[in-house]
Amino acid sequence: MTRPEAPGTVRLDKWLWFARFFKTRSLATRQVSTGNVRVNGDRVTKPAFALKAGDVLTFAQGDSIRIAEVLSCGTRRGPAPEAQALYLDRSPPPAPRPDPVAAPPRYDGGGRPTKKDRRDMTRMADASRRPLE
Template identity: 60%
Template sequence: MSGRRADQLGLGPNAARPTIRIDKWLWYARFFKTRSLATKLVSAGHVRVNAQRIAKPAFAVGAGDTLTFAQGNDIRVIRITACGERRGPAPEARMLYEDLDPPAEKPPKEEREFIPHNPAYEGKGRPTKKDRRNARLCGPDPLD
């Protein structure tokens, strides 16, 4: 293994701080439900570490690094405070990072606009027996 690669993985003699793979850390910190989702996001180049775009899930990060990535409709800016030992419960995961985003103000739940999951489907389903009779009576005569 080359010296630079060993240092990046935290194995070399110049390794001053513990590091961890970025996909593993994102999963440990519970930003993604599975490690494969974190890997896909990193591989697609949607994660920045200290303002540099990375595309390798094996990129080593450690305490003090700043991550920027999209999560849902939000852009997250996170400073890593610890590497973590495992994927633990949510309170333990929150101890691994410091959120640098200002809290976004959301309107109260009563004021939010309701957007149906599938607006094209407005309760259209199988026609009722009455609808079928009307269609049969009003439709073209099969004997003509």
């Protein structure tokens, strides 16, 4: 038997799923249960926490921290534009990624030979085995 929700509220795990922050509701439930979600600065560990418009959520998603202000409770998990209308994203911009590290320069005789190096070595070896005319 499901517990009726107060008007204008929705379960926290359901809302995270409705807003498409998590792919499945069980992933959202696990994130809340482990204490990784804060509502208005307070840690929440109950997936059935009643969320209402105006609450601010803070949680980790991947390598970034997400901050979302709840604008609407929603009634279903709809398409992405509908999900994005449920919240206002207040997350800080992502940190710039460092430049990719360039491969170290190759030195003659150092490291594993490339395919071209092997062809050249084979050519030189074949040339040295030919009898002189």
